[in-house]
Amino acid sequence: MSPEWRETKRGQEITLEYGKALRGYSERGGAVRVYGTNGPVGWTDSPLANGPGVILGRKGAYRGVEYSKGPFFVIDTAYYVVPKSNLDMRWLYYAIKHHDLGGIDDGSPIPSTTRAAVYPRPLAVPRLQEQRAIAGVLGALDDKIEQNRRTAAGLEKLARAIFRAWFVDFEPVHAKAAGAKSFPGMPPAVFDSLPTRLVDSELGPIPEGWRVGPLRELCDLSKEQVTPMSHADELFDHFSLPAFDASRRPVTEPGFGIKSSKFIVPPGCVLISKLNPRIPRIWLPGESVGRRQIASTEFLVLQPKAGVSRERIYCQVGETSFLEALTQTATGTSNSHQRVKPQDFMATPVIHPSVTASGAFEHQVIPMMDRIQQMSDESRKLAELRDYLLPKLLSGEVRVKAASDEEAA
Template sequence: MNRTLEQMARALFKSWFIDFDPVHAKQRGEQPAGIDAETAALFPDRLVEIDGKEVPERWAYGSVSDIAQQVKNQMNPSDHPDALFAHFSIPAFDASGRPAIERGSEIKSNKFVVPDAAILVSKLNPATPRIWDTDLSDDVEYRVSSTEFIPLVTRSEDLRAFLYLALTSHDFAKALSGQASGTSNSHQRVKPSDILSSPVLLAPPQVIAAFGRLVIPILDHSKRNLRENNQLAGTRDSLLPRLLSGELDVSDWQDSITEVTPA
């Protein structure tokens, strides 16, 4: 389900901001497919050339720093040894896409403080993008990330979905990989300034806001699914040892199931 949700969000991003489908439709005198008349009116009906590329009229190239800012606040979780932390780390991203829930005493060294609605961009090996759209779902006192991530906060909530999908696009990963330094792929890194200065084609605010209204609910649904998956995995991990040891007796469950199963 999450793959389908991500594909839906990416397909809409590609249609609006890469292929310019609504603009091409209006050039042909057609109503853009899949959007209402009010949204369609936000798009121009012609393309203009900027730096050798055709883009919609009144759109312009900017950079990531035009729509987001880096958050640099740090803390040492060990200063709060008994507090619960949501720890956004590279291993947690790769394993489940959810932060590890840990006590402060378990987390070593300084970490970045993760603010509300932050998007984390990994500096490590940009050829394998790790872009994390965080949320506030975990019942913890603090949220921190590895310093291998760069926390970004958009200048308005409307920009969050747009920025996340721009950062996870193939073109962005390719451009960022070209700026990486290091002796091998697994140890290559990019600088925060490279991320912030990366070019982004910016539509007028009304277009990006309309996009956010459509896509943010899709991305939030995906995050809720991840959260439920983790909760189910936690239940499984706590019950399985008890089942294997015989501590938890389920021998009478089969009879109960048979009684309620239709013939």
């Protein structure tokens, strides 16, 4: 620690304020983000606190740390941080992440982070200008990651909208039946090949010449497993439910830290969680970066058949009507632990459009998904750089020049 930094206790610098109960936040709209113990959980209309702010999970196995630039609401499973002195809130966010306050466990049956455990912990506080400089370096990396996330979300939304328009709502077919000579975004030759009427099927009316068949006609289930503990010193990229929920990026872990067998993730596959299909968790794994990729056995590993792209599978299994069908077949002891049986999943009926229409869809969507993957790879590298710099900057091992120092030079 730098001798210029002030040594203090966290309880002298901050208070942890309890969130409040709130109903309907996951369904309602609104401009204010709602946070719970493991991160964002919904939206509401009125904030509990003005931003910028820091949210710390209070209860549960995973207790996250979040930063909100704007006004926010915190429910009663989390704290929000109120500084007692003049602290840069984004620096404080990184200081809390660096010291893993969300990992403190009071030993109760439900893992919890308590004020009594947090307040006595030491904290080294640099001058405000240096706090801002540290937050600026780390924040720039996180801002670029967030920008990539937003762009990727927009591209994915567009890909799903094309899938829905062509293969669920049949908008081009309806347009042709109404006398249209073309459809926006669809190649003329593909549009010309479309039928002009719908016929009955088990899924309702579908375009003439298309058919309904089980999902297993499009992909296979890959079930090859590995026991990471048998490769104790090997590093694995682990696709788990907590990793999906936290960042949609796999976590790199050594074999000795992974207690159970996992599915091997083959190239070109799609992962979808069989747990609680009403909460879609669907992954397009990126290319391996020299480590074996593995997935929780809570995922189904879908390997597209020859002539079928994984982008088409990804959009198909993420379609609302498909997920609703899965929800109807799920079974379990409670609403929070509903699972779909693999055989039921693969038997779910889907629409098989013409080869021409499928090929045109893939031609449009694959470049979008490739771009999403490129941004994901970039964000992974940025996150690795941030995680490398975080302990060095927060400990004073690496110093950054504050703005006032530059102005005085």
